[in-house]
Amino acid sequence: xxxxxxxxxxxxxxxxxxxxxxxxxxxxxxxxxxxxxxxxxxxxxxxxxxxxxxxxxxxxxxxxxxxxxxxxxxxxxxxxxxxxxxxxxxxxxxxxxxxxxxxxxxxxxxxxxxxxxxxxxxxxxxxxxxxxxxxxxxxxxxxxxxxxxxxxxxxxxxxxxxxxxxxxxxxxxxxxxxxxxxxxxxxxxxxxxxxxxxxxxxxxxxxxxxxxxxxxxxxxxxxxxxxxxxxxxxxxxxxxxxxxxxxxxxxxxxxxxxxxxxxxxxxxxxxxxxxxxxxxxxxxxxxxxxxxxxxxxxxxxxxxxxxxxxxxxxxxxxxxxxxxxxxxxxxxxxxxxxxxxxxxxxxxxxxxxxxxxxxxxxxxxxxxxxxxxxxxxxxxxxxxxxxxxxxxxxxxxxxxxxxxxxxxxxxxxx
Numbered sequence: 001x002x003x004x005x006x007x008x009x010x011x012x013x014x015x016x017x018x019x020x021x022x023x024x025x026x027x028x029x030x031x032x033x034x035x036x037x038x039x040x041x042x043x044x045x046x047x048x049x050x051x052x053x054x055x056x057x058x059x060x061x062x063x064x065x066x067x068x069x070x071x072x073x074x075x076x077x078x079x080x081x082x083x084x085x086x087x088x089x090x091x092x093x094x095x096x097x098x099x100x101x102x103x104x105x106x107x108x109x110x111x112x113x114x115x116x117x118x119x120x121x122x123x124x125x126x127x128x129x130x131x132x133x134x135x136x137x138x139x140x141x142x143x144x145x146x147x148x149x150x151x152x153x154x155x156x157x158x159x160x161x162x163x164x165x166x167x168x169x170x171x172x173x174x175x176x177x178x179x180x181x182x183x184x185x186x187x188x189x190x191x192x193x194x195x196x197x198x199x200x201x202x203x204x205x206x207x208x209x210x211x212x213x214x215x216x217x218x219x220x221x222x223x224x225x226x227x228x229x230x231x232x233x234x235x236x237x238x239x240x241x242x243x244x245x246x247x248x249x250x251x252x253x254x255x256x257x258x259x260x261x262x263x264x265x266x267x268x269x270x271x272x273x274x275x276x277x278x279x280x281x282x283x284x285x286x287x288x289x290x291x292x293x294x295x296x297x298x299x300x301x302x303x304x305x306x307x308x309x310x311x312x313x314x315x316x317x318x319x320x321x322x323x324x325x326x327x328x329x330x331x332x333x334x335x336x337x338x339x340x341x342x343x344x345x346x347x348x349x350x351x352x353x354x355x356x357x358x359x360x361x362x363x364x365x366x367x368x369x370x371x372x373x374x375x376x377x378x379x380x381x382x383x384x385x386x387x388x389x390x391x392x393x394x395x396x397x398x399x400x401x402x403x404x405x406x407x408x409x410x411x412x413x414x
Contacts, residue, residue: 085122098122275299329380337388340395347395363389 056069060079069076077084083102090096100122105113115133120126131139141149149155151162161167166187173180181196193203205213215223223229225241246253255267270276275295281288288306293299304311314322339345353364362368366385367375 087122097124329383334380335384337384337391340388340391347392350396365389 056074056076058064058067058069058076058078060077060082062078062080063076067076081102081104083100086099086101088096088098098121100120101118102120103117104115117131118127119129121128136151138149138151138153141153141155143149143155147155147158147160149160149162151167152160154160161169166185168186169184171180171182171184179197183192183194183196185192185194189207191205192201194201210225212223212227213225215226215229217223217229221229221237221239223239223241224244226239229239257265257267259265270278270293275293277290277292279288279290290302290304290306292302292304292311294302298316300311300317301315302311303313310324312324314320316322340347348364356364360368366389367377367382
């Protein structure tokens with residue numbers, strides 16, 4: 001029976017256009033053809049009702065009348081650049097995007113292209129899903145529980161990646177005004193986060209790291225070696241359980257408060273159930289100094305070296321300062337009064353000194369008791385003032401000695 005024209009608007013098309021029975025049965029050996037060219041885009045079959053195929057079907061320009069099928073094949077598509085178009089004819093205002101399933105590179109683009117399976121957004125011209133030829137077993141697997149496996153058919157978590165060596169996740173930014181290229185990698189020895197742009201390795205977690213090695217809490221708090229943060233009033237940004245070590249050629253610890261308003265603030269606190277001390281260790285010289293808050297009564301503040309000969313400096317809670325050795329001042333403003341012995345020094349007459357003492361009850365250029373009580377005592381200034389008075393007293397003594405000698409000579413000449 002010849003057909004003038006046949007149209008196909010579904011995947012499977014078997015019934016001729018024109019008068020058709022309510023139900024037509026086709027047995028094997030039926031061929032449908034018209035006078036169109038073999039590769040014409042005109043449809044050869046149009047079916048207006050449901051269609052049932054009770055055996056395997058081949059679609060495409062390369063199907064043969066003697067086509068054979070494997071036992072598990074129910075639909076075969078044989079063609080150059082075979083594809084399936086899913087075209088939604090819903091009216092405007094409803095979802096109506098079109099999708100296309102295709103395999104392999106478009107020959108119109110280039111010969112020798114990739115062998116691949118793709119799902120293409122035919123409406124927007126993008127290809128969001130591709131599987132290349134030779135992809136290994138279980139490259140992508142979704143379990144019945146919704147877990148996703150890469151390289152495994154038994155994903156044990158929401159995302160499970162299995163690889164023979166060093167599975168990785170790469171996060172790469174292209175465009176958008178910047179670049180970024182980060183790789184998370186796991187191996188039998190460590191977990192790492194690598195920055196390819198720098199390049200640098202800012203994060204390493206070695207195999208066997210203890211639980212709670214790093215704890216990140218609310219308000220930017222960081223804990224090292226903690227199961228939970230302490231409950232004290234001090235909500236420290238960094239809390240460490242155990243020893244801490246800074247090391248390296250340029251190891252430095254800086255505590256900086258960047259508040260705009262100037263104010264006195266606590267920047268360093270050492271807490272201990274008992275006395276505490278800080279060690280300053282010069283490894284090259286083999287010498288150590290200790291800054292100590294004494295454990296036992298009287299709980300002095302002590303500075304001591306590593307030699308067991310007692311503290312070099314002690315400060316009591318009452319303000320008493322004890323220094324084991326000499327007290328030496330080397331201030332750059334130190335004005336040693338050797339100028340007193342210069343030829344141009346104007347030594348104050350003793351009568352003038354006596355008058356000053358009678359009025360002020362203290363020596364000239366020496367602070368009074370009231371001034372010291374109000375302003376404190378500058379030990380360096382006081383030492384220099386006393387030295388000046390000693391030197392002036394020496395001059396007065398020498399003058400007296402000279403006068404006595406002249407008087408004795410005068411008496412001897414009578």
